[in-house]
Amino acid sequence: MIDVAHEAGVSAMTVSNVINGRPGVSAQTRLRVLATISKLGYQVNHAARHLRAGRTGAVGLIVPDIDRPYYAQLASRLAGGVEKRGLHLVVERTGGDAERELEAISFGRLRMYDGVVISPLRVDAADLDQLRFETPVVFIGERPVPASFDHVMMDNVGGARQAVRHLLETGSRRVAVIGGRHDDQVDDMPSLRTRGYRQAHAELGVDVEEELVVQVESFDPWSGFHAVKRLHESGVAFDGVFALTDAAATGVLRALADLRIEVPREVQVIGFDNGKETEFLVPRLSSVEPGNDAMADKVLELLDHRVAAAGDGGQDAPDPTTTIVTAQLALRESTR
């Protein structure tokens, strides 16, 4: 930068002003500096700027995993919006490890970003309450979060309720829930969606058979696949399946195909997430559309406000909000 200043016959400060589009530089000087910059191929040093100005030009996204479609798509949606604002998105994965999640939002790491979006899997409200920091943080997902943070979540309970109501209203009486929980004390994704499952049953006066609530390890296709195989082998009858994720539903459909059980005539199936794959499965998978685009938009909006407020020295920081995005059914061939 000093080279540029010398070459253009101005001070480093003027170069800085030109680069950052600040006022108080004559059009003439501006042009001359710009010309020199491109002549010398000068590039600003981000580290130095960050050190001095405190801004990093980056927004962090902290997720358990990058190759799960849900997080990959979240990242993609956010990346678009963030780039529109002249920042860029840095994706960090924690592997779903509570310690690594906490570490990622530790004071020092946060300072690497102008803002952070985190989708925690393990960390809970108590841990979070300890933390003090000025970097804007938006939480996303179903884990409970202290009221002092912005939080955007999908309507897990409502979405599940709608899905299961649909199955019950179209004649299913024994609906298996793949990934369900027997006790739904905790507020994690499986418990919340299971709660919706139970609500739907209660509303329509159908008893829940606990043998139809199948706990699984993960929520990938294999878990859905094995859950159905196990159900079938142990002779438990069912005429509907609510899979807690589309990934699990993919495995469910595959298992039903192996067992030559017709979908949706004998068993109807519905998933959750409304992923891209649903349109191409055989049969096409009905699912719950959780409003991921709306969530991403909301996250960006919150971040915008907070980043702006942080720039003003935290004067008019908005109050933290909790937003619940509404879910809708996307019905296709796997339901009646």
Added chain:
Amino acid sequence: MIDVAHEAGVSAMTVSNVINGRPGVSAQTRLRVLATISKLGYQVNHAARHLRAGRTGAVGLIVPDIDRPYYAQLASRLAGGVEKRGLHLVVERTGGDAERELEAISFGRLRMYDGVVISPLRVDAADLDQLRFETPVVFIGERPVPASFDHVMMDNVGGARQAVRHLLETGSRRVAVIGGRHDDQVDDMPSLRTRGYRQAHAELGVDVEEELVVQVESFDPWSGFHAVKRLHESGVAFDGVFALTDAAATGVLRALADLRIEVPREVQVIGFDNGKETEFLVPRLSSVEPGNDAMADKVLELLDHRVAAAGDGGQDAPDPTTTIVTAQLALRESTR
């Protein structure tokens, strides 16, 4: 850091030495400093360290898109390896835009990272040759790259050749290639895989009918879906399909199901990438396993060597290598 130094009754330099595990600090002092650090909850400032020492602690991965399974899985694999080395992975997406790709590997941006892995879609050798920089860069993918860079690629031609040979050897005579190119002058993914398709035909003495070479816009399920519909509507007969990606193959299977064409009896189908979805499609999709794990390992190994060399002031920088990972068939239900 100065606070810590005061509190522990030493100089900032000693604190720095302790933090970086450098020798020349007595065990006693070290312990005292460490205790003070945790007492004060001190965290190093990455920006300042980067500014001064040049290391950033981050490895960049520059890809066209994050939510395509291929890139998402690449990111995931690399993230694991990179984290094992105490660095972290920053994913940047270019949207497949040539300008943004070039910009991402411009001098200034590269300095943000200790090493960069880039999977270019558009940028070509000529553009790259201009660039001079000392940040280690490893290229991945099929675009031609100047010999002065490390380059890891899959065996697109060989994998496609094996896939199509298999179709021809099991009785298919009219194999459609979804995403194929009529002219294969360029060395991009579609052209290379089409080249394998043509080689297989040549080897087995089967003529290629250009009407079976179906160009498509993108390589997602919709493109495969529409390609098959179009082929069928225009009355072009075919008894085999080679889809250039598993994603496209997913759409192909869906279209064949709609048309009530039996797979693999009437038409056999093979994809490329051996993605996670193949196991769960109906029927299970045969595919080409391109050795993505091996590619990721190789990338990490190259990066390791170069980052180490860069640390030594570029003394013993290894010669650039081009690695081609071998592909294998993964045969499932969609082929005979």
Added chain:
DNA sequence: GTGAAAGCGCTAACAT
């Protein structure tokens, strides 16, 4: 084994 001084490249605040 430890410390003091200098400076990495930039920008906020204050001159001019």
Added chain:
DNA sequence: ATGTTAGCGCTTTCAC
């Protein structure tokens, strides 16, 4: 409209 000064938090160099 432009320049000067100072300092962000760390590490390199060299002296003790």
